[in-house]
Amino acid sequence: MRCALLASIAFGAASLACPAHAQELTGTLKKIHDDGVVVLGVREASIPFSYFDGQGTAGYSQTIALQIVDEIKKTLGLPQLKVHEITVTSSNRTPMLLNNQIDLECGSTTHTVERENVAAFSNSIFQYAVRMIARKSSGITDFPDLAGKTVVTTAGTSDERLLRRLNTEKHLNMRITAARDHPEAFAALKDDRAVAFVMDEPIVYGFKSTDAHPEDFVVTGTPLGYEVYACMFRKGDEPFRTLVNGVIAHGQTAGDAERLYNQWFTQPIPPHGINLNFPLSEQNRTLFAHPNDRALD
Known part of the structure; x- marks a missing residue:
């Protein structure tokens, strides 16, 4: 039985009703299934979005990336799917995506109209x-x-x-x-x-x-x-876009995004317990209420 991802998202559910069969997979999901690993592009010092906290990669965007990974595991029926992280910079993140060195990048990447020529972007996760x-x-x-x-x-x-x-x-x-x-x-x-x-x-x-x-x-x-931050992935991959956007939209409309925001911007964060004291803006509150993948430039 084919999994009804679009139907499940329409009813506000982020996860699939059943694992996808290998023969149905295309694009990034097929690559991840065949490789047995999902490769995340992460940042070293984009505090508090994606950064090394002394033990591993942490942050607001990194948490969203791992939520997406959990959905990939459910979709593929691979609960033990390996996760590999590669550190990227502002200059090399797009080439590494296009060269299939990473599958998904959720850090502090701005979604611009110009960048849509080479990469695809998820629903926005932050406006600034x-x-x-x-x-x-x-x-x-x-x-x-x-x-x-x-x-x-x-x-x-x-x-x-x-x-x-x-x-x-x-x-x-x-x-x-x-x-x-x-x-x-x-x-x-x-x-x-x-x-x-x-x-x-x-x-x-x-x-x-x-x-x-x-x-x-x-x-x-x-x-x-x-501008807005979004997760970045390869163009022309509608099944992967649907999965990623389903996770983000569900989190935003269910209130999880605001709780996640408060965790990373209004409370002490690792490794030194610093508080950024950066309250939720009305622009981000509106974004969470109305998920979308529009660039602002």
């Missing part, structure tokens, strides 16, 4: 503003203050594109440095090699909160724009 973090003593409060100064962001991100566009359109003559990853970018700010680090607001709040001297830094600036 693009801002910057600077030293409080610098006196920097908004983006015009960066004119003629060295500014850092992370290579391969939508933030880099927004920052370079701002630089051109407003003739700010900023010297923009694109770091390999988020920790390298924040290190440039701390070492005074840049006056500001432009990045997703929750990411810079994460660095501020976990720094030894959080009082030295301020998150500031009129948002360059609003």
Whole structure:
């Protein structure tokens, strides 16, 4: 009997009624079944979304990824399915997906219209503003203050594109440095090699909160724009999209997403018990009430 995934999602259930038969599988689900392993792309320091906490990968997005893995196990009837993690960066995550080195990436990846040309994106899991973090003593409060100064962001991100566009359109003559990853970018700010680090607001709040001297830094600036994070997977794979979106939509409309948010953004998190004190925004509350996979740019 063929499993009715679409029907089960329509009634608000996230799991399949029965395991899928191997001969029915296509795309990513077939690859995972045949390999006997699901490969997750994870981040090393995208706090609190996907990061190494001293024992393993943890975070808001990582929890969602593991919920998806649980659904894959049910769908395939493989409760002992192996899970393998590969660390990715903003620059290499898409090539690794396209080269079949990872099957799913849930971290801090922005869903943009341009990226839809090469990859597929799930229902959005988080909405945020693009801002910057600077030293409080610098006196920097908004983006015009960066004119003629060295500014850092992370290579391969939508933030880099927004920052370079701002630089051109407003003739700010900023010297923009694109770091390999988020920790390298924040290190440039701390070492005074840049006056500001432009990045997703929750990411810079994460660095501020976990720094030894959080009082030295301020998150500031009129948002360059609003964007959404989503899980990323290969294009043209409707069965996998249906499974992933079913898990995310069910969690959001059932209230699990808000509880998960509070766990990672308003309570102490591992490994040092830091609290980001980043309350749920009205934009995210609306997103959870109305799951969708639309890019905001």
